[in-house]
Structure formats: structure tokens, C-alpha cells
Amino acid sequence: METEKFLCFRLSGNGFLYKMVRNIVGTLVLVGKGKLNAAEIPVLLQQTSKPNLHPAPAYGLFMERVYYDEADYATYK
Secondary structure: OOOOOOOOOOOOOOOOOOOHHHHHHHHHHHHHOOOOOHHHHHHHHOOOOOOOOOOOOOOOOOOOOOOOOHHHHHOOO
16 A cells, blocks of 8 residues: 655745745755755756746645734734
8 A cells, every 4th residue: 555645845925926836845846856956946046037947736735824914914904
């Protein structure tokens, strides 16, 4: 019987670009599989053209929690 393996990534930020989380997770998985050297990540981030990243599939990714700054939240009450 094959056991299922899960990876858990927790990302925190004050905003994310389109596919940004999928690109981060996909890149880290490639590093974990030995298909990308971790030292190459800063080079990818400094490229002026769009880097050739392999985003993680959307299924299985979900937003767990949203934190609001109390001061920002108070302006909408």
C-alpha cells in the first residue's frame, strides 16, 4: 500500500501577485526534488524578463486565514 505524502507551506504577506504563491511553492518543490539549485533562486528573482517558473497546481492550495490590521479594519466599520 502506497502512503500519501503531503507538503505544507505557510506563506505570509500583505499581498500577492497573480500565481505568486503557486510559483513560490512550485519552485521550492523543484529545489526539494533536486531539479533546481537553491542558489539559483536569487538569480531568477533578479531577472528583468519573466522567469521561466513552474507553478504548483492550483488544486490542494487553499487560504487558511486572513489577518487584518486592527487600525485598517476600523476604517471600514
